[in-house]
Amino acid sequence: MVRSDLIDRIAEENPGLSQSEVEKIVEAFFSAIVAQLNAGxxxxxxxxxxxxxxxxxxxxxxxxxxxxxxxxxxxxxxxxxxxxxxxxxxxxxx
CATH class of the missing domain: 4.10.520.10 (IHF-like DNA-binding proteins)
Structure with a gap:
């Protein structure tokens, strides 16, 4: 599974969210993980x-x-x- 597959799957399971909203959520999630790891x-x-x-x-x-x-x-x-x-x-x- 790649990032776009994950976004598609989340969007399918949450019809109230648009594809672009899901994409922003996934990006924020990954960015938060990277930022925390960067901070040690x-x-x-x-x-x-x-x-x-x-x-x-x-x-x-x-x-x-x-x-x-x-x-x-x-x-x-x-x-x-x-x-x-x-x-x-x-x-x-x-």
Whole structure:
């Protein structure tokens, strides 16, 4: 599912909202998550999961094609941990 599919599905389930209104809501939702993660915070959606940021230190890597050692910069990456209810649903237990 891509963003447009999500917008279409929400619009179908909420006939009182226009497509553009749903699009604004979805964009605001994603922007709020990104802003919280940028601020170093965590976003927890009960029953769904939690988004957080993991930091990775700089390290020496290797170019697989040439075997040459290259420097890999430190970086932050988003991390998602599914909630218990989501795991139960995915594994057949509603």
């Amino acid at each position: 915070g965590r976003v927890e959606l009960r029953g769904f999961g939690a988004f957080s940021v993991r930091s990775y230190d700089a390290r020496a890597g290797r170019n697989p094609r040439t075997g040459e050692t290259v420097a890999v910069e430190a970086k932050n990456r988003p991390f998602f941990k599914p909630g218990k209810q989501m795991l139960a649903r995915l594994n057949g237990g509603d």
